[in-house]
Amino acid sequence: MLTGPADFPRLIADIGGTNARFALETAPGVLDRIEVLACADYPTMEMAIRTYLADAGEAAVRHAAIGIANPVTGDWVQMTNHHWAYSIEATRLALGLDTLLVINDFTALALSLPHLPGHELVRVGGGEALAGAPLALLGAGTGLGVSGLVPTPGGAPVALAGEGGHASFAPFDERELEIWRFARARFGHVSMERMLSGPGLKLIYEALSHLAGESWEPKTASQISAEGVGGECVRCREAIDTFTAILGTAAANLALTLGARGGVYIGGGIVPKLGDYFARSPFRARFEDKGRFSAYLAAIPVYVITSPWPALTGAAAALAAHLDG
Template sequence: MSDSYAISPACPLLLADIGGTNARFAIETAPGQLSAVKVLPCAAYASLEAAMQHYLQDEASLAAGAQEVRHAGIAIANPVHGDQIRMTNHHWEFSVSAVRAHFGLERLHVVNDFTALALSLPHLQAHQYFQVGGHQPLADSAIGLLGAGTGLGVSGLIPCGERWLPLHSEGGHASFTPGNAKEAAILDVVWSEFPHVSAERLLSGPGLSLMYRALAELQKKSVTPLEPPAILLRGLQGECAICTEVLSTFCEMLGTIAANLALTLGARKGIYIGGGIVPRLGDFFQHSGFRARFEDKGRFQDYLAAIPVYVITEAYPALIGLSALHRQQSAH
């Protein structure tokens, strides 16, 4: 998919994608041109303001025009309602109006990170994603979006004339649905710890660690808890049978969630997968049971078999979406 940058926003434009683990910053120096891209660990800063201040004082940021920034956009892994933002997966909280005043901004847009990611989809080029099964996208249909990282984000785009309307969804917190007896057994184990098991509880970085413990318990094996990066590394390299099973089960579970989203939205223009986990799986994901599970919907198997799924490989898609949002709002 591609689109032109018909309307030039006020540049330089500060863009920030704030996740539960990392904060990604960039300055757009011209439409579509991101400069001084930098990733800061959220845990290293007491507040959003502290992280922003550090970034804006960085040598590369100053060279890109940080001192002239008067417009900014922030995508954050959190529901966005009103002026006060309190993060779900991190301790940062802030007032939008206070941040705008503190940095002397004329305009500051704050949106959910998956709203920003959804808005990037019409602007992605072929080299920024790869396809996993399905046929050609159906024009004038909805697009679905999900992605697992620190949490599980869900969104989508609905066609509206020449524009796309993003969904402000918190679908990752919908109840987890097992697809077979093994997943039901995992759910039983997790239920003993959490009274409500959302899709995010298992389909996320922390979910990999939780699933590792659950599978070990079901197999009556004593294991040392592992962090998500270790599970990914050992599973992909075949060094740990349980880790590999975690990754295989994750891919199949994601197939169920993606298919549910496709059916719910009628997303026949495609399902896009972002987040930090799936792009790291590479060929493992391509050869996993994801696509078979995605199409395993009985009478609607043919319907789903036609829907293409795309894995986003672009490193900073939410920043592209924030830029698109700023252009769209500058047009009004």
């Protein structure tokens, strides 16, 4: 289908387990009226969309794209870390849309990578990115999103739609084995997401306190990272150091799996808020601590994505590609 000015504005959304980010795309790649709604404030996704469109004063949207934090395997969508569930087709009809494209949020984020300006990327070690090689992407927020952008011969790169955040956590040392045991008693299978997420940071903090024989004061993930980075809470510092080390293991595993010599990109709601600490954290040393593949990993640059709304850019690109056939 060829598109023209009449097809704008388009509704673009990035929906995670905590935050639903909305925008109107008013011309190709131009995002306006960006708003963040708390998922918990709305009983359904459709209600959140209706609220956003009403607040934006926009009723005449025909095409929409949503990046959402769960696998998208058919018409029925069930979020992993929030209770929203819906039929894509029923939602499209209810909202009077011609097009409702729903893709995984990290697939959308992967599509944004070629569009991100250099000043919205903070490099953490490594050498030069290898042109034409796959890119790896992971990001901790309410859950752990994982994707990659893989080149194709002569065509557009393909963004992977996987659920790598639910692959098993691989402890690196005795301390992480103890944390794994603590988590195993609570959850059974311990996925990477059980560690690398806001709830995961809280779990690491609790596990470390338990292992030290201390009673722990309940803290939010934001408090743990702020007091850990600031140095006023020793156990919080240990927790955020452990979190970033485990992220190093996960990022290196993904880089090896994808052959991501084009670079590893880190998004999500947690790491970009850690500021300068992240470059000083155990992340990079752990990333390169891979035995016979240490030199391979040492060459790979890692970039923290500091763009405020990167997945919206990717969802808009996916919608444009879909409409242009």
